[in-house]
Amino acid sequence: MAFTGQKQYNLAIFFVIVVVGISQVVLSRKLNDDESNNLDMVGRHEQWMVKYGRVYKDDEEKQKRFLIFKKNVEYIESFNAGGDKSYKLGINHLTDKTSEELKAYLNGFKRPQRGSTPPTTTFKYANVDPIPESVDWRNKGAVTPVKDQGDCGSCWAFSAVGAVEGIHAITTGHLVSLSEQQVVSCDTHGRDMGCSGGFMEGAFQYIWENGGITSEANYPYNATDGVCNVTEETSVVAEIRGYEMVPANNETQLMKAVANQPIAVAIEADSLFSYESGVFDGKCGYQLDHGVLAVGYGTTENGTDYWIIKNSWGTNWGEGGYFRMKRGIGAGLGLCGIAMDASYPTA
Numbered sequence: 260m261a262f263t264g265q266k267q268y269n270l271a272i273f274f275v276i277v278v279v280g281i282s283q284v285v286l287s288r289k290l291n292d293d294e295s296n297n298l299d300m301v302g303r304h305e306q307w308m309v310k311y312g313r314v315y316k317d318d319e320e321k322q323k324r325f326l327i328f329k330k331n332v333e334y335i336e337s338f339n340a341g342g343d344k345s346y347k348l349g350i351n352h353l354t355d356k357t358s359e360e361l362k363a364y365l366n367g368f369k370r371p372q373r374g375s376t377p378p379t380t381t382f383k384y385a386n387v388d389p390i391p392e393s394v395d396w397r398n399k400g401a402v403t404p405v406k407d408q409g410d411c412g413s414c415w416a417f418s419a420v421g422a423v424e425g426i427h428a429i430t431t432g433h434l435v436s437l438s439e440q441q442v443v444s445c446d447t448h449g450r451d452m453g454c455s456g457g458f459m460e461g462a463f464q465y466i467w468e469n470g471g472i473t474s475e476a477n478y479p480y481n482a483t484d485g486v487c488n489v490t491e492e493t494s495v496v497a498e499i500r501g502y503e504m505v506p507a508n509n510e511t512q513l514m515k516a517v518a519n520q521p522i523a524v525a526i527e528a529d530s531l532f533s534y535e536s537g538v539f540d541g542k543c544g545y546q547l548d549h550g551v552l553a554v555g556y557g558t559t560e561n562g563t564d565y566w567i568i569k570n571s572w573g574t575n576w577g578e579g580g581y582f583r584m585k586r587g588i589g590a591g592l593g594l595c596g597i598a599m600d601a602s603y604p605t606a
């Protein structure tokens with residue numbers, strides 16, 4: 260009897276231990292959901308740091324950057340999870356920065372106060388009719404590989420130089436990567452301000468006055484204001500005759516221009532930092548703050564019209580450094596103001 264009793268007692272103890280154990284496991288799972296999410300995010304941040312070669316100066320900086328990274332990743336994931344979208348957001352090399360920080364150094368399009376409206380000029384493509392349904396200058400050897408402006412507000416130089424590369428390739432048959440650094444370091448006589456911003460017509464004006472521009476190989480980009488190297492400045496490899504503006508606020512006119520050569524355009528870029536792919540049709544204003552290059556246009560299989568734009572945020576961003584943006588939106592200004600201030604060099 261005593262023997263059986265002992266056995267029952269052991270069994271009871273055993274059950275108590277199992278039940279307590281299970282409930283503890285359940286309880287700890289519940290309590291730690293947030294924590295394990297955080298741990299997961301810490302791991303993702305570490306992996307991201309390795310992928311993009313990011314090093315922080317101390318633990319405080321790392322913790323601060325981690326919190327921004329986490330917030331951005333959570334936003335990106337909730338945006339992508341939210342049903343039918345024509346574009347996707349993604350994690351990229353900018354994900355540990357706030358949009359205020361990014362605005363400060365990436366958006367270097369600054370039209371000077373005086374003469375703030377773009378000048379009216381002749382428009383050589385006014386009577387080009389009809390124009391093709393779609394154009395992609397990348398397939399015609401008129402666009403160099405995507406570049407990276409780095410921590411420098413020199414988008415305006417990349418936009419302008421990209422347009423010069425385009426017209427130079429179209430007229431000579433030679434695609435040559437040209438020097439943004441020359442424009443950043445040498446176009447400093449009052450119009451443009453290097454890494455602190457500038458505008459594309461200012462760059463065209465400089466290139467024209469200088470008698471041309473040298474190559475990327477001769478005068479490589481290093482994302483600093485630098486001091487103008489006159490030896491390289493005068494080793495011209497591509498010339499322009501002048502530049503013109505596309506008549507403002509009319510996407511049909513902009514199509515005519517893009518059908519004929521890559522065009523420098525200004526946009527408001529604040530909504531684009533986490534863009535990954537698709538046709539961007541999100542909320543966007545008209546405070547032009549970024550210079551980019553329109554290299555084509557087309558229509559998706561679902562009938563959405565878009566522009567193809569080359570950015571200067573490296574190839575990790577967007578569709579290999581490019582983005583597509585909805586074309587033909589009501590007011591004529593174009594989404595993000597793409598039709599407000601478009602210009603191109605002539606050759």
Ligand SMILES: *[C@@H]1O[C@H](CO)[C@@H](O)[C@H](O)[C@H]1NC(C)=O
Pocket residue numbers: 440444481483484485486487488
């Ligand atoms: C970057 O290039 C400019 C212009 O050539 C030069 O003055 C400057 O010293 C360079 N900076 C670095 C960090 O290489």
Ligand SMILES: *[C@@H]1O[C@H](CO)[C@@H](O)[C@H](O)[C@H]1NC(C)=O
Pocket residue numbers: 509510511512591
């Ligand atoms: C836009 O330009 C086209 C010519 O390319 C013209 O037919 C049309 O009327 C213009 N639209 C507006 C709103 O000015």
Ligand SMILES: *[C@@H]1O[C@H](CO)[C@@H](O)[C@H](O)[C@H]1NC(C)=O
Pocket residue numbers: 345559560561
């Ligand atoms: C076209 O629509 C289909 C179905 O709605 C969708 O799955 C597909 O992603 C769309 N394609 C493009 C290029 O937008």
Ligand SMILES: *[C@H]1O[C@@H](CO)[C@H](O)[C@@H](O)[C@@H]1NC(C)=O
Pocket residue numbers: 477478479488489490491
């Ligand atoms: C530009 O300056 C000349 C003369 O000082 C140097 O010989 C070059 O090396 C320099 N070029 C660049 C790209 O720095």
